Amino acid sequence: MSADEIDYNIVFPDAGTSERHWQGTKEPVVILLGWAGCKDKHLSKYSSIYNEQGCVTIRYTAPLKTVFISESFGYKELSSTALKLLEILYDYEVENSPVFFHVFSNGGFMLYRYVVELLHSDKQFSSLCVVGAVVDSAPGSGNIRGALRALAATLGPKISPLLRYVLLALFAVSVFLLRVVLYPLTKFIHKNHYDAVQDGPPAWPHLHLYSRADLVIRYRDVEQFMEAVKKKGVSVDGYDFASSSHVCHFRDFPEQYTRKCRVFLAACMKDLEGVEKVKKRQHLQKSK
Template sequence: MVFFSESFGIKSLQTPAKRLLELLFDYSMENRPILFHVFSNGGVMLYRYILEALHTQQPFKSLRVVGTIFDSAPGRRNLRGGLRALETVLMSTNVLLKYLLLFSFAATAVVLRIVLYPLTRLVHETHYDALLRAPSRWPELYLYSHADAIIQASDVEQMSEARQRLGLSVKAVDFSDSAHVSHLRAYPAAYTNLCRTFLSDCVQGSPR
């Protein structure tokens, strides 16, 4: 879903996003403060549809979201980063199948994202652009690194700055040398403290 259907405009993650929100009601969490912790662009793709449901569908509109943490995300369309991410996912896959999938992904991406981009952008807004204009106004924390080989630090910085200009409470922390979604592993104390402080501030600052 993440590497093929979603990357090329098929909204396959809409259903899992709705099911995830429905679980909050199944576990009687609908009246408690909710914080999203979003990892990489795969998490961003799912989060995009969660946001849409939160702002357009009942009973999700009543959920009390207090903040969002982005870990190694979001990033713009990046063929090199996408290939690296897919290669990581396929690490234990048969070598022939792995390279067949990598080639298929690269070839399709070149056609749809470069050759046909003037047409595809009219019918499918990128997940990055959707987040830029997202209607959510709760605080956001961005945890990223300039050493990330999959998500460019400049993409995260541009997003955090754009959201801040909209009046949101935004904080961005650059871990400098930790790898993609490895900031907790590299800096467990600092990462944990940032998340705990952010959660505490969000809950205390949200309406009861």
């Protein structure tokens, strides 16, 4: 499948910026997965956090229908999207670079779930070197009211009030039946993103940025998820911005948000350097 079939944006830094920040090592490739309804002009503001650090960035946001309809009804359209997304690394010959994710809300996390599964199971992608992930305002689980708020926000003000009401009502009833009432049965066919990643978490470090003021994703869901994967040996850190609303932490606290992302990326890259040094030392010892 060609990666050209999905609408993404890729930005390469100039060589001088990369050399200044990474000093001869391969610059990271940061993959940003937008929230449902996210416009690229908004996502590009986040990618600048990494572009200014000499990173390659890939921006992608899954279509609304895929996030709100396909996933809700158990259709795994995002699985093929995840495949195409990872193929971009090979198309641009950056598959040997360190890979870092920045994931937004449940819309981005639903896609991230399938990326993680591919990295676990696919022979080709298992060789990719993922160093870490920032997760902004996610993941949430079983919050129908929050999902309705998210859908209402993405529909926008241009849609007629009657159509808005009908769409929200249908969505609420469907999700309540499939993802709450019948979920003890349907989860054997299709787990939700929250449970899937919690049950099979990736090994790389995660930084969760969230807020107890978020009305879409409950902060308790984020904290419970962090505790669950931490018990499975995953390095997890989190920061509660306390007052910012859903996916608005960067808007309300730009300097603090930027600093946390860059410090975390630098720490992940430093950990990678340590692992590579150990591997080289072991290789030298074996060759003697």
